Amino acid sequence: MAEGRVAHVRSLVAGEPPDVPGQSPLVDWLRRLCRAAVRDLPVTGAGVSLTAEGGVPGVAAASDRTLAALEELQVTVGEGPCIDAFSWHRPVLAADLTDGARTRWPGYAPAALEHGLRAVFALPLQIGAAQLGVLTLYRDRPGALPADDLALALTFAEVAVSTIVDGQALVQPGESAGGLDAALEHRHELYQAQGMVMVQLGVDLGEAMVRLRAYAYRHDRPLGEVAGDVVDGGLRLAADHGR
């Protein structure tokens, strides 16, 4: 069931034509993901903001310019759904920006309304304590996302997470290459291994997952199996491994 939905979203993204040349493959891929989200969800815009070293997320890809302007505004005024999703580690679903949002975000809400936004859905891109960014979806009319669409939106976020971790060079659109989402059934071990590699290599959690993933890819082994070996103590990633 889970694999089916992830594969579905991957194929939707792969179905979007590549962007203008000269972009980094990751940014290109995230832009296609944003466009696929707009096409397949009842939203009018989508954007991915990525975390710079320990800081607040900055826009990496967006379906249009409005979002970029609004994300910048959030950073300037220090409030907004994207910032809340990031600090609370959970989705922030504002189905109507005229309803309560003005008191919640007195600086952001009026500006967003002025740009023609009525509903904003900010989904954190994270793996536990590793915060990679936020996927923001918005639309020009009020209303909550129906349950099915919300589940699909969360799958878009899930696919964005594995894309960011898997790295631009490793994965072609539409191909999961035994990546993060293939390790579904070993997730707990994967997270434990992530914590272990973080300490082994003295890197942050996000980087630890990238190293694990890269190791699995280079040795052509399932990620879940590699994680199991790390947790059992048999495998220790060398500092120069994985890149």
Place this chain on the structure above:
Amino acid sequence: MPAVAPERLADVFVEVADTLVDDFDLIEFLELVTTRGAELVGAGAAGLLLADHNGQLQFMAGTDEVTRLLELFQVQAREGPCLDCFTSGSPVVNADLSDTGEQWPLFAPRAVDVGFRSVHAIPLRLRGTVIGALNLFSADVGRLRSEDVHVVQALADVATIGLLQERAIHRGEVLAEQLQRALNSRVVIEQAKGAIAQLHGMSVDEAFALLRGYARSRQLRLGDVAQSVVSDPSGIGDLAVS
């Protein structure tokens, strides 16, 4: 199995309600619910699973490591009482593991191997939506009566209430927000277990015991301690000397 004494029942519900203060730790709360659920009906072990946005069940809390592995095995094998209960929304009661080989050809022998004879699964429900399930394992043949099922269902309902935290959840969006937060908080615990295990050369279970002991002795929230461990591993050294 003896009926649950009313005094004991009252104590458990007061204890559980008492943890539902403003700033409670979700994982600690769910661990308490599983532990007390197992004790109340004389089951040896219990585990609690929640569904993610893909309908995939994720382990959230359990009484011990054996149960955790058994729960993960159900998810992996895509069969077992928890999955049946989650899919149907109805409790699975007094399932005899020596007699369920056809129903659960992978799960039943595995559960018998680790010493269980019977299993029960109670849904976590919110107004018609099933969000997860509570599994109870027993080394004896199951003799849960309907009044016992009511008690465990009530406990499962309290778990749902605690999980969702909001008094008036009438919108699906709040459910999704809270569930995602809950699922992610479990991931942070696993990451912290790994970091501590690596630093101190111990098993992940020992690491969890250390993490929990530290949080409890200082009356800190488990999730907060886990978060600070993964944010700044150099601070982990303090955990060992506690």
